[in-house]
Amino acid sequence: MSEAKSGSNTALMRTTTVPAMLRNTVVVFGSERFLVKATGKEWAVDWMQVHEVRDGRIVRFREYTDTAAIAEAYA
Numbered sequence: 001m002s003e004a005k006s007g008s009n010t011a012l013m014r015t016t017t018v019p020a021m022l023r024n025t026v027v028v029f030g031s032e033r034f035l036v037k038a039t040g041k042e043w044a045v046d047w048m049q050v051h052e053v054r055d056g057r058i059v060r061f062r063e064y065t066d067t068a069a070i071a072e073a074y075a
Contacts, residue, residue, distance in 0.1 A: 026051040036073045043073035 028051070033044040047065035051058050 024053045026053060034070075034073070039074060041073040041075075043069045045069050 028049040045066045050062045052060035
């Protein structure tokens, strides 16, 4: 786990990388928890990232997460 700090948030993140390359696709699972200092609300979500790799470079990136939970913490 790692802690990341920015202007308005404190985060606790955990990531798990799936090491196998599947047809040049890398899948990463993670979770994070942030406290929004401005509202005093916290959000916690799980997420998944899909990285498509060609010739050793990421050529496409997609992320899936609960954006409604994040928006609610800022409201």
